[in-house]
Amino acid sequence: MTTPEPTPDAAAPDPADGPRTPKSERTRQQIVAAALTLFREQGYQGTTMRAVAASAGVSVGNAYYYFSSKEELIQGFYDQMVTDQAAACVELFAASTDFASRLRGALLAWLDAAEPYHEFAGRFFATAAQPDNPLSPFSQASSPARDASIALYRELIGGARVTVGDELAATLPELLWLYQLGVVLYWVHDSSEGTARTRLLIEHTVPMVSRLVRLSRLPVIRPLSRQTAELVGLLRGPRAG
Amino acid sequence: MTTPEPTPDAAAPDPADGPRTPKSERTRQQIVAAALTLFREQGYQGTTMRAVAASAGVSVGNAYYYFSSKEELIQGFYDQMVTDQAAACVELFAASTDFASRLRGALLAWLDAAEPYHEFAGRFFATAAQPDNPLSPFSQASSPARDASIALYRELIGGARVTVGDELAATLPELLWLYQLGVVLYWVHDSSEGTARTRLLIEHTVPMVSRLVRLSRLPVIRPLSRQTAELVGLLRGPRAG
DNA sequence: ACTAGGTTTCGAACACGTTCAAAACCTTTC
DNA sequence: GAAAGGTTTTGAACGTGTTCGAAACCTAGT
Numbered sequence: 001m002t003t004p005e006p007t008p009d010a011a012a013p014d015p016a017d018g019p020r021t022p023k024s025e026r027t028r029q030q031i032v033a034a035a036l037t038l039f040r041e042q043g044y045q046g047t048t049m050r051a052v053a054a055s056a057g058v059s060v061g062n063a064y065y066y067f068s069s070k071e072e073l074i075q076g077f078y079d080q081m082v083t084d085q086a087a088a089c090v091e092l093f094a095a096s097t098d099f100a101s102r103l104r105g106a107l108l109a110w111l112d113a114a115e116p117y118h119e120f121a122g123r124f125f126a127t128a129a130q131p132d133n134p135l136s137p138f139s140q141a142s143s144p145a146r147d148a149s150i151a152l153y154r155e156l157i158g159g160a161r162v163t164v165g166d167e168l169a170a171t172l173p174e175l176l177w178l179y180q181l182g183v184v185l186y187w188v189h190d191s192s193e194g195t196a197r198t199r200l201l202i203e204h205t206v207p208m209v210s211r212l213v214r215l216s217r218l219p220v221i222r223p224l225s226r227q228t229a230e231l232v233g234l235l236r237g238p239r240a241g
Numbered sequence: 242m243t244t245p246e247p248t249p250d251a252a253a254p255d256p257a258d259g260p261r262t263p264k265s266e267r268t269r270q271q272i273v274a275a276a277l278t279l280f281r282e283q284g285y286q287g288t289t290m291r292a293v294a295a296s297a298g299v300s301v302g303n304a305y306y307y308f309s310s311k312e313e314l315i316q317g318f319y320d321q322m323v324t325d326q327a328a329a330c331v332e333l334f335a336a337s338t339d340f341a342s343r344l345r346g347a348l349l350a351w352l353d354a355a356e357p358y359h360e361f362a363g364r365f366f367a368t369a370a371q372p373d374n375p376l377s378p379f380s381q382a383s384s385p386a387r388d389a390s391i392a393l394y395r396e397l398i399g400g401a402r403v404t405v406g407d408e409l410a411a412t413l414p415e416l417l418w419l420y421q422l423g424v425v426l427y428w429v430h431d432s433s434e435g436t437a438r439t440r441l442l443i444e445h446t447v448p449m450v451s452r453l454v455r456l457s458r459l460p461v462i463r464p465l466s467r468q469t470a471e472l473v474g475l476l477r478g479p480r481a482g
Numbered sequence: 483a484c485t486a487g488g489t490t491t492c493g494a495a496c497a498c499g500t501t502c503a504a505a506a507c508c509t510t511t512c
Numbered sequence: 513g514a515a516a517g518g519t520t521t522t523g524a525a526c527g528t529g530t531t532c533g534a535a536a537c538c539t540a541g542t
Contacts, residue, residue: 021508024520048498059522061501066520070499138430186476189379197476204472208465215461224449224456231445235427235438262538265490289528300492302531307490311529484542491536497529506521512514 028066030056032076036117039077044120074124077117082145084113086152099160100210103176106156107183107202111195114187118195125188137181150177165217171229172213174236179209269307271297276314285315285361315365318358323386325354327393340401341451344417347397348424348443352436355428359436366429378422391418406458412470413454415477420450 034056038047049070053060067073088109096102114121137146154173157164164172183205187198216225275297279288290311294301308314329350337343355362378387395414398405405413424446428439457466 021519023508027520049500050498060499061523062521064500068500136430189377201472201476204468204475208468208472211465215465218461220456220459220461224452227445227449231442231449234445235442262489264538268490290530291528301529302493303491305530309530486541487539489536489538492534494532496531499526499528501526502524504522506519508519509517511516 024066027056027058027062031058031063031066032073035073036076039074039120040116044074044124071124077121077124078145081110081113082148085110086148088112089152089156093155093159097159097161099157099162099213100206102156102160103209104202104206106152107180107206108199110180110184111187111198111202114184115195118187122188125184146177149180150174153177153180162213163217164213165222165225167222167226167229168213168216171232174232175228176209179205268297268299268303272299272304272307273314273317277317280315280318280361281357285365312365318362318365319386322351322354323389326351327389329353330393330397334396334400338400338402340398340403340454341447343397343401344450345443345447347393348421348447349440351421351425352428352439352443355425356436359428363429366425387418390421391415394418394421403454404458405454406463406466408463408467408470409454409457412473415473416469417450420446 031052035047035052038051038055042051049060049063052073053063056063085106089106092105092109093102096105117124150173153176156176157172168175183198183201186201187195190198192198215221272293276288276293279292279296283292290304291301293314294304297304326347330347333346333350334343337346358365391414394417397417398413409416424439424442427442428436431439433439456462
């Protein structure tokens, strides 16, 4: 891979990198816990940094010592999603080798993990959608989470009894991740009871995706598969000039 | 429809509805003009409401009398995009009946119209991505712009010499609009010289879309086409419970 | 001309995200 | 234990989006 990792700031005094002392780690946790609770109870906008700090028993300035902005407090939620989904998938992947079931399960697992935060997830993904924002799913900062997610999909495919065409094999995990991104985008806007519409979307699209994957080896479709793979490679990462 | 439209405030004294007096309309224009200029020069974040007001020669409070938030000042830009694109397409559609050319031209027209605002478009689309935001492309408030855009694509198809399968005919304009939304999303994140990567994306995907449309009538693909159309109908508008 | 009722304009005041210089605290070294 | 040097914590202060009550302005009716 030629990914131009730009030397990740070795000597940065950022307390976000790793826990220096146990105590500071505890403070950090208090703050993020207070924040997530308040976000759930009052929504993102309704929660002030003063309230977060007070609820965590620290000063405002201290909260900013650990998190450089209000938005950054959300990374905690973000990380949680990915790990929760992965955890749920371990069991799931052991239980079935059917591609569609695995895909469906993985998406539903994400949904379950995200449910409690639905209200403020809108605010989150919106700001995350900003190009320069470190929370953007495409950004350098969230590449660990992204890579983990893509790896999950690679495993999903690997353990399923489907034969993917050569052209698409390498790219499919990334494509499925993009597909998930689309589902999430829909979910964010979904205000139906129990996010029923998103579930509907999943129930309907999983078979379609599954069918597409199978079709991708068909002679008439093959050129499309190849072009798709090429494209993803070509455009990977719009932010890099 | 059971959409619980909460009686759209018939007697609302909102000056946004229509121009009451010529003078007030002039003031409104001054403000939006000043805002767009400053946005271009200083970026969105770099522009304060105080600066906008001062540059328009009015008070801060007055600016808020016309626009209920800083974000709302952006609707002007939004509207401009759609009309500019439509204008460019009149000529274009007269010139060619080839589906791919027309599609490519329409997308490039949008790109040209949007180019000067690329920097702050990120901020715009990000906040617009928020579910409850009136600037959201799915919201009630921007349904005129959306409908206009979809109509443009309907015309694009209508005047092209392609035969679209029955299952997809009614839904295709909406699908193309979604496709454009995807391109825009990519563009927003594209910081390459002259947004070259977005142009690359267009050059590569237009033939693919074109091919897909042609393939959609194939017996093996037909079920997929039908499912797609069904899905769009089923899920249209995630915000309505 | 004067008044009444609506529309438009004003700018001080407010709330909240964020910054910063100084203090408190902790660990290590002598 | 005292000093030195780093880490953590504090809260007052700042900038900016937004609100609000009051003033200025306009139009129509008498």
